[in-house]
Amino acid sequence: MSNIREVADLAGVSVATVSRTLQQPxxxxxxxxxxxxxxxxxxxxKPNLMAVKFRSGKTxxxxxLVPTVANVFFARVIRGMQEAAAAEGxxxxxxxxMGDNATxxxxxxxxxxxxxxGVVQLRAFNPFNDNDADEQGLLPMVNACEILDTPQCPTVxxxxxxxxxxxxxxxxxxxxQHIAMIKGPASSPLxxxxxLGFKDALQxxxxxxxxxxMFDGDFTLQSGYxxxxxxxxxxxxVSAIFCENDEMALGAISRLKAAGLRIPEDISVSGxxxxxxxxxxDPPLTTIAQPAEEFGETAINLLIDVLxxxxxxxxxxxxxxxLIIRNSTGPAPAQPVNLTR
Amino acid sequence: MSNIREVADLAGVSVATVSRTLQQPxxxxxxxxxxxxxxxxxxxxKPNLMAVKFRSGKTxxxxxLVPTVANVFFARVIRGMQEAAAAEGxxxxxxxxMGDNATxxxxxxxxxxxxxxGVVQLRAFNPFNDNDADEQGLLPMVNACEILDTPQCPTVxxxxxxxxxxxxxxxxxxxxQHIAMIKGPASSPLxxxxxLGFKDALQxxxxxxxxxxMFDGDFTLQSGYxxxxxxxxxxxxVSAIFCENDEMALGAISRLKAAGLRIPEDISVSGxxxxxxxxxxDPPLTTIAQPAEEFGETAINLLIDVLxxxxxxxxxxxxxxxLIIRNSTGPAPAQPVNLTR
DNA sequence: ACAATAAATGTTATCGGTTACATTGTTTAT
DNA sequence: ATAAACAATGTAACCGATAACATTTATTGT
Numbered sequence: 246m247s248n249i250r251e252v253a254d255l256a257g258v259s260v261a262t263v264s265r266t267l268q269q270p271x272x273x274x275x276x277x278x279x280x281x282x283x284x285x286x287x288x289x290x291k292p293n294l295m296a297v298k299f300r301s302g303k304t305x306x307x308x309x310l311v312p313t314v315a316n317v318f319f320a321r322v323i324r325g326m327q328e329a330a331a332a333e334g335x336x337x338x339x340x341x342x343m344g345d346n347a348t349x350x351x352x353x354x355x356x357x358x359x360x361x362x363g364v365v366q367l368r369a370f371n372p373f374n375d376n377d378a379d380e381q382g383l384l385p386m387v388n389a390c391e392i393l394d395t396p397q398c399p400t401v402x403x404x405x406x407x408x409x410x411x412x413x414x415x416x417x418x419x420x421x422q423h424i425a426m427i428k429g430p431a432s433s434p435l436x437x438x439x440x441l442g443f444k445d446a447l448q449x450x451x452x453x454x455x456x457x458x459m460f461d462g463d464f465t466l467q468s469g470y471x472x473x474x475x476x477x478x479x480x481x482x483v484s485a486i487f488c489e490n491d492e493m494a495l496g497a498i499s500r501l502k503a504a505g506l507r508i509p510e511d512i513s514v515s516g517x518x519x520x521x522x523x524x525x526x527d528p529p530l531t532t533i534a535q536p537a538e539e540f541g542e543t544a545i546n547l548l549i550d551v552l553x554x555x556x557x558x559x560x561x562x563x564x565x566x567x568l569i570i571r572n573s574t575g576p577a578p579a580q581p582v583n584l585t586r
Numbered sequence: 587m588s589n590i591r592e593v594a595d596l597a598g599v600s601v602a603t604v605s606r607t608l609q610q611p612x613x614x615x616x617x618x619x620x621x622x623x624x625x626x627x628x629x630x631x632k633p634n635l636m637a638v639k640f641r642s643g644k645t646x647x648x649x650x651l652v653p654t655v656a657n658v659f660f661a662r663v664i665r666g667m668q669e670a671a672a673a674e675g676x677x678x679x680x681x682x683x684m685g686d687n688a689t690x691x692x693x694x695x696x697x698x699x700x701x702x703x704g705v706v707q708l709r710a711f712n713p714f715n716d717n718d719a720d721e722q723g724l725l726p727m728v729n730a731c732e733i734l735d736t737p738q739c740p741t742v743x744x745x746x747x748x749x750x751x752x753x754x755x756x757x758x759x760x761x762x763q764h765i766a767m768i769k770g771p772a773s774s775p776l777x778x779x780x781x782l783g784f785k786d787a788l789q790x791x792x793x794x795x796x797x798x799x800m801f802d803g804d805f806t807l808q809s810g811y812x813x814x815x816x817x818x819x820x821x822x823x824v825s826a827i828f829c830e831n832d833e834m835a836l837g838a839i840s841r842l843k844a845a846g847l848r849i850p851e852d853i854s855v856s857g858x859x860x861x862x863x864x865x866x867x868d869p870p871l872t873t874i875a876q877p878a879e880e881f882g883e884t885a886i887n888l889l890i891d892v893l894x895x896x897x898x899x900x901x902x903x904x905x906x907x908x909l910i911i912r913n914s915t916g917p918a919p920a921q922p923v924n925l926t927r
Numbered sequence: 928a929c930a931a932t933a934a935a936t937g938t939t940a941t942c943g944g945t946t947a948c949a950t951t952g953t954t955t956a957t
Numbered sequence: 958a959t960a961a962a963c964a965a966t967g968t969a970a971c972c973g974a975t976a977a978c979a980t981t982t983a984t985t986g987t
Contacts (some may be wrong), residue, residue, distance in 0.1 A: 246700075248943055259967045264945060274965060294699040296943040299640040300972050314664050315862075320656035327655075327682045336701075339680040341668045358635040359587075359973095360677075466866045492862075499866040521656075521833075525807045525840040527868050589973055600937045605975060615935060637973040641942055700943095 247288040256284035267292065305335050306361040307548060308352055312344045312368050316464075317520040318490075318537055319367065322390065325541025326365065333549050335362075346370060356385055363548045369393045369434045383558050385551060389544035391435050399547040399560035401540055405435055408533045408566040409442025410449075412487060412515055415531070415568060417450045420577035421485040421513060425458040427472040427497060429489045439489050439517065457481055462493045469496025477504055482581035484512055485574065491516035491523045491532055498526065498573065509575030519569055528572035536564050588629040597625035608633065646676050647702040648889060649693055653685045653709050657805070658861040659831075659878055660708060663731065666882025667706065674890050676703075687711060697726055704889045710734045710775045724892060724899050730885035732776050740888040740901035742881055746776055749874045749907040750783025751790075753828060753856055756872070756909060758791045761918035762826040762854060766799040768813040768838060770830045780830050780858070798822055803834045810837025818845055823922035825853060826915065832857035832864045832873055839867065839914065850916030860910055869913035877905050 253260045258277060266273050266281040273281070284290075298304045307330060311319050323339065330337050338361060342348045353372035355361040363385040366372065369392055373384050378397060389401040416424055426443055429436040440459070447454050460475055462468035469488060473496070476483055488494035494516035498508055506512050508528055516523060519534035543562050550556035594601045599618060607614050607622040614622070625631075639645045648671060652660050664680065671678050679702060683689045694713035696702045704726040707713065710733055714725050719738060730742040757765055767784055770777040781800070788795050801816055803809035810829060814837070817824055829835035835857030839849055847853050849869055857864060860875035884903050891897035 246698075249945095250943080260944080261946075261968080262966060265966090268945080272965075277965080291695075291698045293640075293943055294696075294701050295636070295640045295645060296700070296972095297945080299634075299636045299942095299974095300944055300946095302636075302972075304636060313661075314655065314668075315658065315661035317656065317658065320654075320661060323655050323680075324682050336679055336696075338677055339664075341665050354632075355635075355677075357587075357632045359637070360635045466862050470866065495863065496866050499868065499870075502868055521807050522836065522863055525811065525837050527840065527843055529840075590975095591973080601974080602938080602976080603936060606936085609975085613935075618935080634973055637942095638975080640944095640972090641974055643942075 246293075247290045248293065249290070252281065252284045252288055252290050255288060256280045302359070304360060304362050306338055306355075307335050307363050307365060307545065308338045308340060308355050308361045309365045310340055310342050310349050310352060310367060310372065312342060314339065314341045317492075317522070318518045318535070319390075321537030322367065322541040322544075325538030325543075326545045327541070328538075329542040329545035333545070335545070335549070342368070344368060346372075353386075362552050363387070365389060365544045365548055367391065371397070381558065383551060383556070385548075387544045387548040387551065389540050391433060394434065397558060399551065399556055399558070399562070401543045401547065401562045401564065403535055403566050404563055405438035406442035406445065408517075408568075409439035409487075410446040411442075411566070411568050412517070412531075412533055413443050413446030414450070415570065416485045416487065416513060416515065416574060417446065417452065419485075419513065419574060422452055422577065423455075423458070423482045423581060424452075424485045424487055425460060425476055425481075425483045427460045427462045427469055427486060427488040427493050429462060429464050429493075431461070436489060443487060455481070458483065462489070464490050464492060466492045466496035466499075469493030470500045471496075473497035473500035477501070484577045484581050486512065486514045488514065488516050491518045491520045491530060494530055494532070494573070495522065495526055498530075508573055511578060513574040513577070515574050519567075523569075524571070526573070531571045531574040532569050534567040534569050539564055587634075588631045589634065590631070593622065593625045593629055593631050596629060597621045643700070645701060645703050647679055647696075648676050648704050648706060648886065649679045649681060649696050649702045650706045651681050651683050651690050651693060651708060651713065653683060655680065655682045658833075658863070659859045659876070660731075662878030663708065663882040663885075666879030666884075667886045668882070669879075670883040670886035674886070676886070676890070683709070685709060687713075694727075703893050704728070706730060706885045706889055708732065712738070722899065724897070726889075726892060728885045728889040728892065730881050732774060735775065738899060740892065740897055740899070740903070742884045742888065742903045742905065744876055744907050745904055746779035747783035747786065749858070749909075750780035750828075751787040752783075752907070752909050753858070753872075753874055754784050754787030755791070756911065757826045757828065757854060757856065757915060758787065758793065760826075760854065760915060763793055763918065764796075764799070764823045764922060765793075765826045765828055766801060766817055766822075766824045768801045768803045768810055768827060768829040768834050770803060770805050770834075772802070777830060784828060796822070799824065803830070805831050805833060807833045807837035807840075810834030811841045812837075814838035814841035818842070825918045825922050827853065827855045829855065829857050832859045832861045832871060835871055835873070835914070836863060836867055839871075849914055852919060854915040854918070856915050860908075864910075865912070867914070872912045872915040873910050875908040875910050880905055 249260050249263050253263045340352045349372040366388045367390045378384050384398045386398040388396050392400040392402045444454050460472040462472045516530045516532035519532045523530035523532050590601050590604050594604045681693045690713040707729045708731045719725050725739045727739040729737050733741040733743045785795050801813040803813045857871045857873040860873045864871035864873050
């Protein structure tokens with residue numbers, strides 16, 4: 246691999262001139278420029294970017310902490326980040342953290358070892374210590390999708406509470422009075438927000454919130470299936486299930502159908518995220534669409550602002566949701582179906 | 587950010603001693619070691635890994651070219667890679683290439699600019715020039731999942747032809763004589779291999795291969811839906827559809843059900859990949875399971891072998907497939923159903 | 928006790944660029 | 958014609974760690 250000195254020698258100039266030819270060609274006379282360019286081509290010279298990054302102290306790398314890349318929603322977010330990063334000359338270091346705090350702290354440490362300039366965190370967990378903040382108290386981080394309650398960095402989120410309320414209203418308008426909810430992990434703020442929105446809407450409609458109709462899941466298909474199983478084996482009437490994401494909704498539908506229930510005639514099911522499969526399931530899933538790619542794009546752009554020192558901690562971008570009504574939700578049956586037949 | 591010199595000064599030793607304390611502590615006397623360790627803690631010193639990488643010429647970065655991270659199968663492969671890489675101290679630079687050759691060449695160039703040591707390519711495309719090979723004619727690359735016909739690097743693949751033949755045999759054994767196929771993009775070797783396996787099995791069974799029953803798709807849900815639409819509007823009888831991946835199978839099922847067909851009573855549908863959704867679809871999908879995580883793991887380990895100079899070009903790992911029979915395939919109807927009702 | 932050997936530590940060149948500053952060559956203004 | 962201003966190019970310090978080699982200190986054998 247040739248270096249800048251070899252190029253300089255071949256062109257009969259100094260290394261500074263070679264560097265200038267590449268960085269600020271206007272400072273180099275056309276004659277010299279031509280000589281240098283020829284030498285570069287002849288040697289097939291490529292600047293060692295590791296050296297540049299080391300010298301400049303800027304890596305142009307961004308660590309992205311993803312709970313699970315195997316999640317269809319995150320995959321879209323990642324695509325959005327990728328594009329925004331590429332446009333600004335940044336590379337992404339994607340890390341599949343499996344939601345493990347220690348792993349996240351480990352990778353966030355790449356900031357300290359000068360391997361990356363900043364972090365995008367897709368989970369409500371602060372992988373830094375407080376003394377990692379800069380003069381203005383800003384961490385080199387952006388928190389997106391699932392955000393911290395008291396973030397020390399810009400955030401990008403959805404108004405999950407409002408969105409969940411909107412979905413609940415939709416169910417209430419269809420006449421549902423006994424709505425079960427399949428929740429995400431209790432540790433996730435998304436779960437809490439969506440649950441609060443659910444409660445808000447119930448209260449608004451004068452319906453009572455019933456703790457026994459709240460079921461735990463972990464955002465996977467299997468957990469949706471299992472939760473539906475528990476719903477089927479309890480005694481309360483239920484005519485609709487609000488699932489906190491599409492995967493769990495699809496898992497639940499699978500179980501309900503296995504029990505011979507018709508959707509939405511016997512029971513309505515709704516999701517959250519509008520993943521690609523939602524449109525093609527049987528029946529197509531009523532859900533909340535999130536602008537996933539835009540999450541990624543916004544997060545990266547905010548982070549670059551932070552890195553350039555032109556961002557305030559207070560920046561909180563809230564992206565719009567959209568209620569997508571398909572066929573998995575319908576009018577409540579006149580008689581609540583007996584689930585435990 | 588403190589550097590090794592500040593630590594040396596505070597501890598009252600030379601920089602070499604500090605470096606040794608971290609790299610080969612057995613060469614440093616316990617007394618000195620203690621002094622240095624104390625200074626390191628006091629200054630909260632973290633070695634600048636960018637400097638280390640620059641100095642050593644080894645980045646411990648691996649570029650991963652992924653056609654689409656939004657693909658559930660690739661997401662699993664990525665998880666496998668992540669784990670294997672972490673175990674060996676490597677970081678992944680994931681790139682969502684959207685199958686664009688220019689983008690892939692661009693990112694493969696990171697090898698030349700010393701930003702990464704090697705590349706894992708998940709598509710049958712060589713992003714390098716031939717003169718990028720090392721002395722033994724090896725590229726710093728491993729090709730996994732969809733592999734090149736004449737690779738200049740180790741490969742990890744499935745025997746797609748055999749697997750497709752196995753699936754076809756399964757359909758034939760159920761009595762199907764008119765089997766349509768929804769293919770991937772013609773540019774993909776996977777498509778060709780699976781098609782050849784399909785043909786092999788038809789021939790073996792004494793059935794004739796029929797060009798009009800081959801339909802194009804691009805591995806997305808929507809393309810499966812669209813292809814099924816075309817199948818419904820043509821005149822040949824069809825009692826089973828072999829889809830080259832699960833997404834297309836699920837898209838096709840969606841369309842077939844919309845036409846009032848029952849699966850598998852009226853028509854059987856099979857997939858390929860065994861993504862998580864396959865188990866929870868209605869009906870659950872008959873498919874070929876691939877050890878996705880193992881693909882990733884093997885690819886990374888092979889690449890690390892290449893980088894260490896202990897791999898031969900000829901290494902071709904072939905991982906096992908598994909035929910998973912669920913309910914989307916069943917006995918052929920006595921009378922072929924008239925699709926265009 | 929003293930050379931021979933081993934262990935511990937220090938000095939410094941090096942990796943490949945960038946850039947402040949120095950130097951040389953060329954115009955322009957008077 | 959000559960000083961001043963400017964353009965073009967060169968020289969060398971620097972970023973932070975590593976490691977070859979040099980030097981100092983401790984240990985061993987006789």
